[in-house]
Amino acid sequence: MSLAQAQAQAQSQPQAQPQDVTPSPPTPRPSSVTAPSGEPSSGPTGTATGDADADGAWSDADALRFWTPERMDSATDPALPAQKASPSAKSGQRRADSRGSAAAADMPTAEHFLGLKSVGTIFTYTTDPTTDRMHAHKCSASVVESPGHNLILTAGHCAGGMAVFVPMYAAEYTLDKQPFGFYRISTWFTDNRYVHNTKKPISDLDFAFGRLEASGSGKQAQDVVGASKLLRTPAYLNKVTMVGYPSSHNPEDHGVRCPTQTEALPGFYQIQAKCRGMWGGVSGGPWFSRVDWAKGTGDIIGNVGGYNGGGNDENVDWLTYSPMHGDWFFRLYDEAKNNEHLTHGTTYDQPPLPYSMGGGETWSHARLLASGEYTGDGKGDLIVVWTDGEVTLYTGDGNGGFTGERRLAAPGATWKGVKSLTGGDFSGGNGSDLLVVFDSGEVRILPDVGTKGVSGGIKLADAGSVWSHADQITAGNFGTANNVTDLLVRWSDGEVSDYTAVGDRGFGTEHQLLKANDTWKHATLVTAGDFTGGKNWETLVRWSDGEVSQFQETGPGGLGKEVKMAPADSIWSHDAVMTAGSYDSNGWPDDLVVRWSDGETSMYAHTGATFGAERMLVAPK
The missing domain is CATH 2.130.10.130 (Integrin alpha, N-terminal)
Incomplete structure (x- = not known):
């Protein structure tokens, strides 16, 4: 059976329950590392921030030259390393936070699978202005409905730099041989008030949209792999399936999926979910309330992001966060669909938090x-x-x-x-x-x-x-x-x-x-x-x-x-x-x-x- 046939067969199967595997010992989601061997003379040119295609210098040929298998393999999640602080929670023994070591004993484990057509990996590189060193990053993203058939959703801390999106990424193939091609990200849309990887309420804004260029054959991504529908996060408590591409503890570099239950992140306009195996690289990945595994699309009510870059808290892989998809999220979505970059002041006024009865x-x-x-x-x-x-x-x-x-x-x-x-x-x-x-x-x-x-x-x-x-x-x-x-x-x-x-x-x-x-x-x-x-x-x-x-x-x-x-x-x-x-x-x-x-x-x-x-x-x- 060919890889393409195996992928088609995997998508036609109903959602499986996570397999019982023994995870590696918990370690922090890795921080950014420098790309191997520095930038080659034949690498891409142009700015590494803002609109990737601002001067027309970032081309498919540049992407193919730069994103070798070695560089794709070395890319890491741009979220910060783990820190010990944790979100505010009600005090007292009865209201103790549930994130102790025993909490991980009885929860789902992310299951490896061949992938979902509309979900893939973002590969991006940026240059540190203080050292002039390049950093190769990797996040997850999903194609979402848009008039131009050319938008992806990811995390705000994943936005920026020279980037390509690879739907249903298959590590077995080079960039030019991917089953559904690759698409350069020409423009990023983030809320101007968002600050990367914070543990403050402004992390509620950790979402972003990328505008894709057509593939080398002239096709838009949505026309090739379909697109998912974006819905408001209906409440704190939801049954979801998280999908993403971990960059660590994942030697095969395959996608993972995890059906799980969300709950409130106290003090934040965010939800959280427990699932072992959600390591760095899943940032930006969609949280589906409904999935059509045959079509490769569904309804999205969240994305990995938010507090501390969406996870990595207290050195565990099993607690993952998502911003609530509310008014600010859909304002940004409208701006991305209309190709507008608007400014919304300099401070973030957190909306009234939906009431939560606790955990x-x-x-x-x-x-x-x-x-x-x-x-x-x-x-x-x-x-x-x-x-x-x-x-x-x-x-x-x-x-x-x-x-x-x-x-x-x-x-x-x-x-x-x-x-x-x-x-x-x-x-x-x-x-x-x-x-x-x-x-x-x-x-x-x-x-x-x-x-x-x-x-x-x-x-x-x-x-x-x-x-x-x-x-x-x-x-x-x-x-x-x-x-x-x-x-x-x-x-x-x-x-x-x-x-x-x-x-x-x-x-x-x-x-x-x-x-x-x-x-x-x-x-x-x-x-x-x-x-x-x-x-x-x-x-x-x-x-x-x-x-x-x-x-x-x-x-x-x-x-x-x-x-x-x-x-x-x-x-x-x-x-x-x-x-x-x-x-x-x-x-x-x-x-x-x-x-x-x-x-x-x-x-x-x-x-x-x-x-x-x-x-x-x-x-x-």
Whole structure:
């Protein structure tokens, strides 16, 4: 089989999962090195910065003479060497950064493959004005849609110099024998405020476009290899496939791809992703939200770049950054399409950062969840009790997301001693209340916690009461009122009770739904919501073996009809905490929030007899 046939076959295959290979010991992404043996007398002439073709001296013949196989092999990523500083992150043990050595143990590894037609390598050389020494650089880039069929996207720190773009670069061939040719970059487009390889917010602007000359046969790159579509980065959390060409730890000099998950880079208008094997040379490489492997194109929502040149932080290869593709990105894209060089002042005003709920390392410490409309605006909110006793309120946006968080209680012993809690309308105020059961057996209603906080409240039971045996509680509308004033209790001996009309005067009326039994001792998690639209709410139970059951139309007369939602030994055995509430625009309490054992937190919107569409709120650690 020829190389071209093998490449065509590789593109027609579906995306593979990364192979399990043992990476080389982590080292910094290399800094620029001088090209071997200096500049030959027959090398290209003209300026090494600005518009590469400004005086017409940089030709295909020049590129072929200069870019010998040895020089292409020696080119390195222009990102700076690793430095020890790291991005700002929330302080405290619970909010510790997840980039410790253990974080690399369970993550994807970049898989070598023959490449994608529209993605390739940039080879560029520049001259250091202080030493007059040449530096040979290598980055990754992708052809993107443009009216002239002649634009590539890469990182801002890759722009400048005399450069050629080689789509689907094949190291086995010389420059003149590449499967899809090569294209000189005549003009670079970068935001004038960008500063190379910084660890400051201005690194949010680490993106660039290159305008390509036609090939020697007169064809534009997009007409030969196709072009990908550029989309706004929709959120911090995205599933992407990173593609690029590492220049180190890659003896074959082949492309790599890595399907992975993005999350926020705290304090920056950037996202980050974990994948082993993303060494220097992948700078500028695209992050696809969708790839057509047969056509060799897709939808791009990010590119390697940003903080510290897009990676290389703390001497690891597995943490990679990308700027958010927002307003400034698309302004530059328009300028590149129109062949305009515009100035946008001298300082960078960082846009308001999209809200992030944090990462899986943080959320693995979320011990209890309670849904409710705590702020009184009709939008579902979430209260979290953390393992250190801190309590926070996450305000909902009414569209299945959250807009911010507020501390209700500092870390401490009081809330460490909470066994179970639930949100409901027990006191008749403007916002939801909390009903809290302490390990000691004390029970309190905390009215309108969104405005009044979580201190004080109304005591319903003293310490030492039978309520120390209330292992699981959940509030709901179980057929006795229009408000969430009923309380379902699973006791330590397996008994199940329904308390109707619970309020500030007491627990209302108790209805025994099940006598003590061994089966319900295994009801590990219990919550309630209106999943079927009937008169009464449903009870949702995750059993200790991973099975999930829904009991429809729970009420004083019984738990209702049981419907199995997940079998035993399912992934739901990793469900650590869950709560149901009304979080999206339909205003119905049918949205299920789940915190998994690895810290990933998901919302299953519009859950019915089966689980609704899953949306990730927090990426796993």
